[in-house]
Amino acid sequence: MIQNLKPWLPAALLLVGLAPAHAQNPFITNQFTADPTARVFNNRVYVYPSHDIPAAPGRGRAGWFVMEDYHVFSSANLTDWTDHGVIVTQNKVPWVKPNSYSMWAPDCVERNGKYYFYFPTTPKDTTVSKGFTIGVAVADKPTGPFVPQPLPIKGVRGIDPNVLLDKDGQAYLYWSQGNIYGAKLKSNLLELAEEPKTLGELPTKGLKEGPYVFERKGIYYLTYPHVENKTERLEYATSTSPLGPFTVKGVIMDESPTGCWTNHHSLLQLNNQWYLFYHHNDLSPKFDKNRSVRIDSLSFAADGSINKVKPTLRGVGLTDARQKIQLDRYSHLSKQGAAIAFLDTANTFQGWKTVFTSGAGWVQYNGVAFGKQKPKSVTLRGTSTAGATVQIRLDNATGPVVAEVAVPKGSAWQDVKAPVLAFKPGTHALYVMPKSSAAAVEVDWVRFE
């Protein structure tokens, strides 16, 4: 199990290209990722995102999306993610315009033990398509190696491929190019079986892209980002058949409160729970074309409508009490006396810290799995110029005090250990605050041993 990693294993995994990630939101923090398509293959969740990289001289266009390749990530528990490395890269696909850096939002499906990875990009032959078109690469495993088809799919012009494998075995390809299009695929999943149809009952004003279609209880849901106002929000329409006619139903997620212009998503059911995978620019707040993938829970109302999803930092899944608990991915944060900041603004991949400016500050982090056995101690990584004691309670502000950690005066980060005082087995929230009203202290993480 990924949760029981040996201490030496992360370094060994890195050497062979499998980097482990522990995450809430965003759940991939070793690189920029966007447009996440999540699929379950053999009881494991695989996420196929786009891979944003910063522009550099000779590498893409400054101020725009720069995307050279794709990684795939997988998880057994939606908390611990493994990066399986690059699966497809622009200059190893024979028909792609070299150095076009336009490997946009992909999808992947499985049929008869073969994995079909669909990706949009720019062809070198402009008679194939003047702009984007869509290609397929095929593998025997969800992590590849993927072998690209020699040519893109004939008759498709556009971006953001999505494939629905319907209950009767028929496959459909959806994509966008101003409008959203759909067509049956041949049984080889590599060619269109018919002329594309424009899915025309959607909003006519404002960009639509990124279709993701799924079926639930006989209803086909066409979900898509749409610019109703200034930036994209996630919306959906429903139908009783895969190619419509669709009826617009509502909003799945509102526009980004901080102005990230794009959003792009997929939905997944796992163990009777639905999840929304989407993106935001958490690791690049000043440039919204370097994005990061997130997950939140999603639910349906009794009539089949989708309840709107509120984005969270805490995300989904439990956090093992014996791993580093990143309080800055909080469930609740006090309005005064506490704030979240990057550990290093010059290298945001280092993550965040919780900054308590006074005893009025507190942070609550839900879903910490302690198990049955009482931990002996807790380690808190903190720093405090004047020195401060941090109190950790279980469940809420009046819950039992688990530990009091005295962070000594100083300017450096210190890992400070304290004994565990009280304990309740099972899964609990942590409620963390400075003990005295004047205390100022910063916390990177806490971990029980």
Ligand code: FUB
């Ligand atoms: O990632 C590049 C493009 O941004 C995607 O293809 C769109 O859906 C939008 O997310």
